[in-house]
Amino acid sequence: MLTLRRVLSVLFLTVVSMCAATASAQDVRRDIYFPDLPGYQTFVCDLHMHTVFSDGAVWPTVRVAECWRQGFDVMSITDHIEYQPKKDDIPTNHNRPFQLAEGDARARNLLLVRGTEITRDTPPGHFNAIFLDDINKLDTPEILDAIKAANDQGAFVFWNHQAWQGEEKGRWLDVHTTMYDNKWLHGMEVCNGESYYPTAHQWCLEKNLTMLGNSDIHDPDLRQQSLPDDHRTSTLVFASEKSVAAIKEALFAGRTAVWYKHQLIARREYLEPLFHAAVCVETPVVRSGKNVILQVRNTCHVPVNLVKTGGNGPAAISVPARSTAIVRFTTAETDTPLDLPYTVTNFLIAPGTGLPVVLRCN
Amino acid sequence: MLTLRRVLSVLFLTVVSMCAATASAQDVRRDIYFPDLPGYQTFVCDLHMHTVFSDGAVWPTVRVAECWRQGFDVMSITDHIEYQPKKDDIPTNHNRPFQLAEGDARARNLLLVRGTEITRDTPPGHFNAIFLDDINKLDTPEILDAIKAANDQGAFVFWNHQAWQGEEKGRWLDVHTTMYDNKWLHGMEVCNGESYYPTAHQWCLEKNLTMLGNSDIHDPDLRQQSLPDDHRTSTLVFASEKSVAAIKEALFAGRTAVWYKHQLIARREYLEPLFHAAVCVETPVVRSGKNVILQVRNTCHVPVNLVKTGGNGPAAISVPARSTAIVRFTTAETDTPLDLPYTVTNFLIAPGTGLPVVLRCN
Amino acid sequence: MLTLRRVLSVLFLTVVSMCAATASAQDVRRDIYFPDLPGYQTFVCDLHMHTVFSDGAVWPTVRVAECWRQGFDVMSITDHIEYQPKKDDIPTNHNRPFQLAEGDARARNLLLVRGTEITRDTPPGHFNAIFLDDINKLDTPEILDAIKAANDQGAFVFWNHQAWQGEEKGRWLDVHTTMYDNKWLHGMEVCNGESYYPTAHQWCLEKNLTMLGNSDIHDPDLRQQSLPDDHRTSTLVFASEKSVAAIKEALFAGRTAVWYKHQLIARREYLEPLFHAAVCVETPVVRSGKNVILQVRNTCHVPVNLVKTGGNGPAAISVPARSTAIVRFTTAETDTPLDLPYTVTNFLIAPGTGLPVVLRCN
């Protein structure tokens, strides 16, 4: 009796063990880890992507499934109004991608905002308009009319991939001044897919435009999950709550960071608290004579790469995403706490300028 | 000028991006995620491992590096007293592994407890004694004298891999009764390395012995980090704080769970709060007529596999570790909240018995 | 001078090293490794998949990119004739998926054959017809007319996922006998996606029908490459050369094997030479007294799992795909060569029957 029971127990455990991974990979979501900021929650957003309704290769529901499983909170499908290469097979219907995706987005508790890409010549370049009610009204002969029509619907409008055809074709023209002066232009993509645009970065700082990073994805996204070193270019939005209205308010207020190739790009006022919410020196610090052994913990989804700017500590410290690194150095200083001044080279507060921080060792 | 600055910015970002992963892999630690229980913190422990000082293949410091990088909190090196196959090259020195490892353990903020494996014939089997002061005093001719010598030092003593040579050689004998009646035997390995011992599991429940799971590792551990489906067999200890004394108190009090091949094995009183601290149904649940769409989030390092025991919900739900699963079902019931009764088949409260739970959908 | 040159050399190597992986992942193909058979080359085929032109989620070119990067040689897009859930957005056009995909297939040197899925009720079930000239001619009211129309174009016709709605709905009916007797039915899917159909397997053996395995994929395929334990269900075809005509000849002649969840299913006459072309015992075998140490090398993309059927050798031997395993055993036999009789449990020559082999140790 006991023997049979024992055999069955082992068998049970074996079968249980074998059945451990039966959830379909398509139906599993993995979180992306970024800390909230004081007063705001942090939401991961991709506000530029395409489907078969313009020059993309997938049905709109695929975009919802991708964003959900990779841990996104907010998304916008932004098919081209003017560029419709599949129209012989799929007659033009600008509002259709949103309609086809919204049921799935609701079921998966994702915020889906109606958007489009206004795609005229470069220059003046391409512009995304999101939070729209009816995309058809943007299908106008003149670009400024389209931009105005978007603003008439209360849209948030941003300039996409500014220098994608070179800086010459990405320069600031009268038409941009018109948009800007009318408050019709609210942001720029600092990063788009695999590209970073330092001029756009600089202009966002100078002209107080909101910084965005988006995937502009056309093909299927093969990523099962977002990994720190293999993720979609995206925008972190610091908003008061998870709602379309709150995301919109935050975008107009410029409370964003761009997540691009294991770097964060944002105004210092957002990067600084984000760094300190994500990274800490663990206590106790081990000191033995001149030797100091330090554990630096990074809880967020981007690595932190630190270069010493003076005083104590090793020349450089790298802490991978979601990891703790151990570092050793010697110092003649006996004070406690010990303050270590560093620059976070992959947290950019301006083109070529990392975030200055002080690591405090208690 | 602007152009040069732009080029330098891009170059800066490129180099920054390239330097992102410079921390040596050996010096990066990844967390293991299990929630704390009310009143207790959860610590991950491996209390059975070997080095070149008995029949293992690595220097003691390698064990510290392995446990640190894989996210362990507590460890014990437990080389055999009686089995010294390398003594021609390494003269016997029972206390030496601890001495060689303790500096590194302190530097890495790991709790290292002095331990050993009392290795006589099977039966009566092998026993680990941990929290020792001097291992040499356990090197006695009679096994009961060794067990008593361990207890004289206040050791926690447990029976290793009970049925490793079959149930016949793993049966409970008079010598075990002597240990038990003298309160010299405090726990048993329910799992050791790749093996589960249901008889040991049953005896722990019946005789109120502490359940343990350990690696008994001899070779180098190739794992860079602990993954849910590739981790060391180990013991979760629910202790009041991170200290040797608190870990010892918790082990004597039986507050443990065994983590083995993506399963948890423990008394119901620990598994139940651990499940509810780790797993929740996300709000809002989406209901549309009879259709219900549910997201079940699992924040811990072990998957949860649920089988329906009645009422509403799909027949089975699997949520991988650190993931959210989406499940869909239909119900005629219109009540809110909706209670879904399930068994967690990979959370074992007895041999062959999963943990019963109710998922509440608000 | 020397110093600058040295610095530049190191810098050069560093940059070279950094640029090593610049090919877009979408444009990299990885081979699938199966040996050729005497007189035939082995081609990996997926002959059942869907796009937005029926109930799939991707544009036809996505299917070409998937098959190419995963190492396939032959593919057929087989959208449903009768099931057109996206027709409000994409007006029905049965020949269109082939037309849209053929340019890419030619550029990537993939064989693309025009196919479709005849999708009536179950029973009698769904049937794929491939090597067609004009799919529109199969859009008939009666199923037998559609099957006949396919055969009029010289198509190869096979019964898909026989028991997908249970064995009752998958039973052999008069309509199947009519097809079979007219030689209008040439094969069956023994495996489709995640499912294996032993009845179909048995019927293929008894009725001399060609065995097929296909993906029936609807969503994007997230696999960057085909891995032994994460691959598309597919058909190996043993053909005289890489051409549409040769593939067609081989399918009509029944020269196939089904690759499904790290198993191969085929007639013994194909599995036996495939096993011996893929697996060998390396020389020299190390013998020392009664001890034998053996290295078994497996060069193909499927593991081999061997169970002893008598005589010498360990009870079981597992050799992962594209790997060599070391096995040790003792024997009283002193003869050379030593013959070890085994069954390959994951090479199925009939439902529940593995391939018998003899490993020869020289």
Added chain:
Amino acid sequence: MLTLRRVLSVLFLTVVSMCAATASAQDVRRDIYFPDLPGYQTFVCDLHMHTVFSDGAVWPTVRVAECWRQGFDVMSITDHIEYQPKKDDIPTNHNRPFQLAEGDARARNLLLVRGTEITRDTPPGHFNAIFLDDINKLDTPEILDAIKAANDQGAFVFWNHQAWQGEEKGRWLDVHTTMYDNKWLHGMEVCNGESYYPTAHQWCLEKNLTMLGNSDIHDPDLRQQSLPDDHRTSTLVFASEKSVAAIKEALFAGRTAVWYKHQLIARREYLEPLFHAAVCVETPVVRSGKNVILQVRNTCHVPVNLVKTGGNGPAAISVPARSTAIVRFTTAETDTPLDLPYTVTNFLIAPGTGLPVVLRCN
């Protein structure tokens, strides 16, 4: 009857499928793929590594298991003669690592050669001597006596990590000239672990010394297998057969290539045939008007990174290891074959100089 049989068949397949990966990971070897050269076989070698018998952290048998599972053919354990930091626990015994490892090496069919590291001050630096009979005879007061004692045993002697303490301490001194003029010094490590030494590279070319790359590993190697982008620094040796004598002959003859961080470093006479044996343009090349579509196949374990040096073709082509890349370009040229001149930037024939090649498109 049929039903039961069917159920059993499915169950059989399921269990077969579940048991697919039962070989212990420690007992699986994966090949490293490099082509043979005309007249020679290519062997992968690591000729510099440490154990607990000097300042390493593992038992000698661990080094054998590592090299075997990662696909190496030849290895040498080269513990320091003079640096014995563990001698209080492990009394000095220079020949012991070889003795402890040789049984395992023979069982696994690995060539193990007896070696040691002569470790005096830097300068003049450290030297490995391999193919020794008795290491104790090298334990002499004077370094030149040790080097001579090695040569008296017919050893192959090479200078390790030349500039590891900077170029100043790695300069060529009279003592090196003495060794060189006596033909006591036969090679240099161009790469050691994570470092490349361009000066050593240059000297090997100028002085006709054999180029080597070795791991100099001290800790356990966590790699289960050698991956193109995560492999041990090692030496490819082009030898007439797999034997100690043939490897020794090849080393003295200078027939080597260094495999370091996805690059190969060697004399052009070896790199050129190796490139052409590993890389080819697949036929047929697809041409349509001015458009050319090319598939470049790389069968070896190192990527190839090509930069155009003139004429036709894209500016750069990258083909990952063991992959095929597709490249597209336009040309006005109508000739066939089309010759594309490139430099392989990660195949170094001198410091800072890649291998020139011509890709022929038929």
